[in-house]
Each structure stands twice: as C-alpha cells, then as structure tokens.
Amino acid sequence: xxxxxxLEKLWHRRAKAFREETMPYFRYMxxxxxxxxxxxxxxxxxxxxxxxxxxxxxxxxxxxxGVIAMTLVLCWSPLRTWLAAGDTVFLMPRExxxxxxxxxSFRYTTIACTLLAAIVxxxxxxxxxxxxxxxxxxxxxxxxxxxxxxNIWGAWKExxxxxxxxxxxxxxxxxxxxxxxxxVWLNCPVWQAAAFTLLIGILFGLLYRLPGxxxxxxxxxxxxxxxxxxxxxxxxxxxxxxxxxxxxIAKRPYLSWVLRAVSYSNRNTFVYLYTASLLRTEMGGxxxxxxxxxxxxxxxxxxxxxxxxxxxxLVFGIFMGLIAVQxxxxxxxxRHSVWKHVYPMPEKQRAWQYLRVDRLAxxxxxxxxxLFAALPLAFSGVYLPExxxxxxALVYIxxxxxxxxxxxxxxxxxx
Amino acid sequence: xxxxxxxxxLTGGYSPRRPVLHNISFEVRPGEMVGLIxxxxxxxxxxxxxxxxxMKPQAGEVKVDGVTLEEETERYRSAFAYVPETPxxxxxxxxxxxxxxxxxxxSVQDNQYEAREDELLKQFQMMPKRKxxxxxxxxxxxxxxxxxxxxxxxxxxxxxxxPFLGLDPLGxxxxxxxxxxxxxKGAAILMSSHILSTVETYCDRFIVMHHGKVVALGTLEDVRxxxxxxxxxxxxxxxxxxxxxxGHVS
Numbered sequence: 076x077x078x079x080x081x082l083e084k085l086w087h088r089r090a091k092a093f094r095e096e097t098m099p100y101f102r103y104m105x106x107x108x109x110x111x112x113x114x115x116x117x118x119x120x121x122x123x124x125x126x127x128x129x130x131x132x133x134x135x136x137x138x139x140x141g142v143i144a145m146t147l148v149l150c151w152s153p154l155r156t157w158l159a160a161g162d163t164v165f166l167m168p169r170e171x172x173x174x175x176x177x178x179x180s181f182r183y184t185t186i187a188c189t190l191l192a193a194i195v196x197x198x199x200x201x202x203x204x205x206x207x208x209x210x211x212x213x214x215x216x217x218x219x220x221x222x223x224x225x226n227i228w229g230a231w232k233e234x235x236x237x238x239x240x241x242x243x244x245x246x247x248x249x250x251x252x253x254x255x256x257x258x259v260w261l262n263c264p265v266w267q268a269a270a271f272t273l274l275i276g277i278l279f280g281l282l283y284r285l286p287g288x289x290x291x292x293x294x295x296x297x298x299x300x301x302x303x304x305x306x307x308x309x310x311x312x313x314x315x316x317x318x319x320x321x322x323x324i325a326k327r328p329y330l331s332w333v334l335r336a337v338s339y340s341n342r343n344t345f346v347y348l349y350t351a352s353l354l355r356t357e358m359g360g361x362x363x364x365x366x367x368x369x370x371x372x373x374x375x376x377x378x379x380x381x382x383x384x385x386x387x388x389l390v391f392g393i394f395m396g397l398i399a400v401q402x403x404x405x406x407x408x409x410r411h412s413v414w415k416h417v418y419p420m421p422e423k424q425r426a427w428q429y430l431r432v433d434r435l436a437x438x439x440x441x442x443x444x445x446l447f448a449a450l451p452l453a454f455s456g457v458y459l460p461e462x463x464x465x466x467x468a469l470v471y472i473x474x475x476x477x478x479x480x481x482x483x484x485x486x487x488x489x490x
Numbered sequence: 491x492x493x494x495x496x497x498x499x500l501t502g503g504y505s506p507r508r509p510v511l512h513n514i515s516f517e518v519r520p521g522e523m524v525g526l527i528x529x530x531x532x533x534x535x536x537x538x539x540x541x542x543x544x545m546k547p548q549a550g551e552v553k554v555d556g557v558t559l560e561e562e563t564e565r566y567r568s569a570f571a572y573v574p575e576t577p578x579x580x581x582x583x584x585x586x587x588x589x590x591x592x593x594x595x596x597s598v599q600d601n602q603y604e605a606r607e608d609e610l611l612k613q614f615q616m617m618p619k620r621k622x623x624x625x626x627x628x629x630x631x632x633x634x635x636x637x638x639x640x641x642x643x644x645x646x647x648x649x650x651x652x653p654f655l656g657l658d659p660l661g662x663x664x665x666x667x668x669x670x671x672x673x674x675k676g677a678a679i680l681m682s683s684h685i686l687s688t689v690e691t692y693c694d695r696f697i698v699m700h701h702g703k704v705v706a707l708g709t710l711e712d713v714r715x716x717x718x719x720x721x722x723x724x725x726x727x728x729x730x731x732x733x734x735x736x737g738h739v740s
Contacts, residue, residue, distance in 0.1 A: 324581045324582050324623060324625055326623065334587070339590065339593065339594060339600055339603070340594060341594055341595070341597040343594060344591060344594040344595045347587075347590070347591055347594060348580065348583075348591055351580070351582045351583050351587065352580075352582050354582075355582040356582055409580075412578070412580075413542075413544065413574065413578055414578070414595075416542065416543060416544055417542060417543075417567065417572050418567065418595040418596075419564050419566075419567035419568030419569075419595065419596060419597075420564070420567075420595060421563065421564060
C-alpha cells in the first residue's frame with residue numbers, strides 16, 4: 076500500500092468516525108418534532124412557490140432574486156477535511172503526500188454544494204422564464220457550473236493566503252464578482268455574459284497569484300474544520316445537551332460601549348462577565364442576526380398589513396421565542412468555571428446578576444422587534460395588534476426570570 | 491499570630507475508597523511564604539483544590555482566616571486569591587477587562603483599582619497587550635494575567651500553583667519581587683513549584699509531600715533532619731531527593 080493510500084484510508088476512517096459520532100444526535104433531532112416543523116415550512120414554501128410561478132407579477136424583481144439566491148449557493152464553498160490540532164504534529168511531516176487526502180475532501184464537499192446549487196437553479200429557472208428569460212436554461216446551467224468551479228478554486232486559493240486581511244478582501248471580491256457575473260447572465264445576451272465572465276475569470280486568475288500563500292494551509296483548515304464541527308454541535312444543542320466545544324469569540328468593537336456602561340461595583344461582577352459573554356460569543360452573534368432578520372421581516376409584514384396586522388405579530392412572537400431560546404443558553408456558558416467557586420460572592424448573587432443580564436437583554440431585543448411592528452402599523456392607523464403583542468410580551472418577560480431561576484437550581488443539582 | 495490557613499488532618503480525594511491525601515496537616519501564618527513541593531502525583535494540586543473548596547474533605551478540615559467554607563463562605567473566599575497551574579481565562583475578556591472583573595469580585599476600591607491596574611500592567615510588561623483578548627495571548631502572557639489578577643485583589647493569602655511555567659525571565663523576576671513585597675506587607679503565600687532552587691531561596695518554610703502524605707514540614711533544617719541529613723549542609727534539592735527516593739533510585 077502506498078503512503079497516499081494510507082492517508083486516503085485515514086480520510087475515510089475520519090469521515091466514518093464523524094458520521095458515527097453525529098448519528099445519535101440526528102436521531103434525537105428526528106424525535107424532537109423538528110422534521111415535522113421543517114416539513115410544514117417546506118410545504119408552505121412549496122405552496123407559495125407554485126402560486127408565485129402561476130401568478131408572477133410583472134413587477135417581480137426577477138434578476139435581483141436570481142442574483143441573491145444563486146450568489147449564496149455558488150459562492151459558499153466549504154471544505155470538510157477532518158483535520159484536527161494534533162495533525163500539525165502527526166500529518167504535517169507527510170504534507171507532500173496529502174494531495175490524495177485533499178482530493179477526497181474536495182470531492183466530498185463539491186458534490187454536496189453543487190447539488191444544492193443545482194436545486195436552487197432548477198427552482199429559479201421557472202421564475203426566470205416567466206420574466207425576461209434572456210439566457211436559456213442550458214446556458215445558465217453552464218454558467219452556474221463554471222462559476223461554481225471558479226468559486227471552489229478561488230476559495231481554496233483564499234485558504235492558502237498568508238494574511239487574514241487579504242483573504243477577507245479576496246473573498247469579498249469573489250462574492251461581488253460572482254454576483255456581478257450572475258447579474259450580467261440574467262440581464263444581457265449570452266455572448267456578452269460569457270465574455271464578461273471570461274474576463275473576470277482571467278482577472279481573478281492573475282489576482283490570486285499576487286498575495287503570499289502557504290502550500291498547505293494547516294492552521295486555516297484545522298480552524299475551519301473546528302468551526303464546522305462546532306456549528307453541528309450548536310445545531311444539535313437545540314435538541315439535546317451536547318459536549319461543549321471551545322466557543323469562538325468575536326470582538327464586536329461596535330458593542331464594547333455596552334460593557335463599559337456596566338458600573339464598577341461588586342454587585343455587578345457577574346453582570347459584567349455575562350454581558351461580555353453575551354456580546355462576544357457565538358450566541359451573541361446568533362442573537363444579533365436573529366434580531367436583524369426579525370426586524371426586517373416584521374417590518375415588511377407590518378408594512379403590508381398582512382392578516383390585518385396580526386401577521387407581523389405572529390412573526391414577532393416567533394422571533395421573540397427564538398431569541399428567548401438562544402438567550403437561555405447564556406446560563407450554560409460559565410457553568411463549569413472554577414472562578415464561579417473561587418470568587419468571594421454568594422451563589423445567589425451570581426444567579427441574581429445573571430437574571431438581570433437576561434432580563435435586560437430580553438427586554439431590549441423584544442422592544443426593538445416590537446418597534447418594527449408597531450411603528451408601521453400605527454402609521455396605517457392599526458393599534459390593537461401591537462398593543463396586544465406588547466401586553467403578552469411584557470407578561471412573558473415578567474414570568475421568565477422565575478422560570479430561569481428554577482432551571483438554574485435544576486442545573487446546579489445536576490452538577 | 492493566628493494562622494491564615496490551617497489544614498487539619500485532611501483526608502480527601504476523588505473517590506472515598508481511594509483517598510489521594512492521607513491525614514495531612516500544616517498551617518501558613520501571615521507574613522510567611524511556604525513552598526509546597528513533591529513529585530508529579532504527590533497530591534499538591536489535590537491539596538490546593540481542597541483549600542479552594544473545589545473538593546470536600548473526607549475527613550479533617552480546612553480553615554482560611556479562622557473559618558471553614560461551610561461556616562462563612564464569603565469570609566473564607568475573600569481571604570485568598572488563587573493562581574492555577576494552567577491559566578484559566580475568559581476568552582471573551584481582554585487583559586484589562588479581566589483585571590476589572592477581579593477588582594469587582596474582590597471589592598477593590600474604585601480609586602485604588604486604577605492605580606493598581608496601571609502598576610501591574612507596567613510591572614509585568616503587559617501594557618501593550620492590555621486590550622488583547624485572552625485567546626490571542628501566549629501561554630506565558632496568560633499566566634501573567636492570572637498572577638496580575640491575584641495581586642490586584644491584595645488578599646491576606648495567595649495560593650499559587652506552579653507559577654513559573656511558561657513565564658519569561660522578566661516575568662519570573664517581577665513575580666518574585668511582588669511576592670516578597672506582599673509578604674513584607676503581611677500577606678501569606680502558599681506556593682507549589684518544581685523549581686526547588688527558587689523555592690529554597692524565597693520560601694521560609696517547606697511542605698514536602700509524597701504519595702499523598704506530608705513527609706517533611708518546616709524550615710530547611712527541619713526538612714534536612716527529616717531526610718536524615720546532617721545539619722551542616724545540603725540543599726533543599728538534596729533533602730527532597732533523599733526524602734522521595736530514600737536516598738537511592740529504585
């Protein structure tokens with residue numbers, strides 16, 4: 076057996092180990108009612124989609140929708156390598172033999188990504204054909220395939236880059252160029268689009284030669300693999316307790332003023348710590364994204380007065396629930412910290428200070444979501460839905476601390 | 491003078507059937523630095539965990555500032571600061587935010603806090619890193635943050651587990667200078683370390699642990715005597731070697 080083959084065997088062993096590791100969690104997810112919830116979403120989306128194809132309004136933004144949907148699936152080019160920190164010791168000496176290993180990784184991820192892109196394209200084509208339909212389906216499919224291949228190659232070149240700043244810049248450029256190419260394919264004749272894409276391709280071919288790069292970006296790939304693994308566990312964490320993996324931290328300097336606003340005092344010790352955790356951990360990132368998305372959707376629905384204003388209130392409730400669930404995870408963050416026991420503070424104080432952070436965060440998020448529903452509704456002269464929503468939200472925020480306190484006591488009993 | 495730390499006939503470990511510590515007793519008084527030494531697995535870290543209150547004694551008791559953890563939790567905990575063997579930092583906090591958190595936890599007065607923070611950052615050459623997140627620090631720098639946090643609290647007792655691991659020469663020097671200073675001001679220090687020459691130079695008394703028991707306790711002379719050496723000479727290392735190997739390597 077050649078050394079290459081042993082590495083390929085290792086790849087298969089690792090892929091199998093990951094499947095076996097995650098299988099029980101998928102089972103828990105299956106039992107949780109999540110598949111039923113997803114089926115509901117898929118069915119309602121399918122109905123919406125068929126309606127859209129049947130009665131596409133002339134003013135429908137055909138090209139914009141296509142560019143957004145296709146850019147996301149064409150540019151997103153992950154790579155599962157199963158590499159772990161110890162590999163810099165054990166596999167690095169065999170770097171020269173890693174091409175076969177890497178080829179398997181590319182094959183594995185490319186098939187899944189391409190399939191996803193193909194599904195999105197197939198869903199989009201009927202919409203596009205109701206509109207301008209300048210390029211034919213086959214031409215678009217070919218263009219999409221070329222763009223996907225280019226993106227996979229580009230994403231690899233970016234992984235190899237030495238400097239993170241340059242890597243981010245090139246990624247931004249790649250996403251922008253892909254979006255532009257798609258816009259040209261959807262709006263201009265085929266020959267123009269092909270020429271444009273070719274030029275962009277050549278330009279990027281040259282651009283990617285410029286920055287300094289690693290032959291095999293070990294640290295980058297190990298980091299990417301760890302992040303992907305973590306995302307799986309964050310997802311499983313919605314259904315069952317999962318092993319805690321080290322959380323990644325984002326600085327979010329635009330929010331550091333919140334931390335500075337916590338006054339220096341013993342009774343704010345854990346307020347300070349939990350606020351920092353909320354602002355800078357991945358959970359904070361998820362809440363911020365949920366908040367932005369929620370505000371946007373609620374505003375749209377409120378502006379359209381869907382279901383006489385109750386449509387946006389329903390979505391308000393859903394987003395509030397999602398944020399509440401995410402925020403509930405904050406209590407687990409320092410659950411096993413040694414300092415919790417060492418700091419000279421009563422246990423009750425810690426729980427009480429944690430609840431203060433939770434309540435304020437919940438109140439702020441809810442108020443923001445509510446404003447995006449209430450203002451457009453009020454401008455349209457509709458008042459009842461937002462008042463009812465405010466009352467229900469306040470009741471929930473009022474009873475939440477008592478429920479959380481019970482959970483904290485339960486957690487401590489378990490520990 | 492009342493001891494700040496008293497360990498009385500402590501037996502403890504992870505399983506009641508197999509205790510790691512066997513009936514150990516010692517005390518640490520204000521104004522003295524005591525070295526806790528022993529081979530890997532001798533029970534040093536387990537002893538420290540019992541003192542911190544992270545483990546419950548199976549028999550015996552630990553008193554800090556005259557009280558057990560159960561009697562007066564807050565008084566017990568506010569009497570000491572701890573530097574763990576492996577730095578345990580919050581990834582989401584910067585260096586100066588760690589100091590601020592410690593200041594809050596140990597109720598360091600607002601007006602004293604800033605001066606102490608500034609002084610510590612300068613003394614441990616961490617001024618340029620004050621805004622760096624814990625995850626971006628080297629191991630030695632993380633250890634410096636741990637040490638600075640303990641020193642910021644200015645408690646009557648310092649419990650320091652292997653403080654020199656990963657520290658650069660300037661860091662070691664700053665730490666020792668500060669420990670001498672806090673000791674002069676009346677604080678007590680219990681320090682576990684494998685660097686026996688440093689322990690010998692800086693500590694007033696020594697606790698030698700072996701297989702979960704205290705095999706020697708006291709000044710250098712006491713340790714030498716316990717090792718069966720004559721009183722005229724021999725370093726702590728020589729005495730330690732004799733105590734843990736019985737004078738011959740098996």
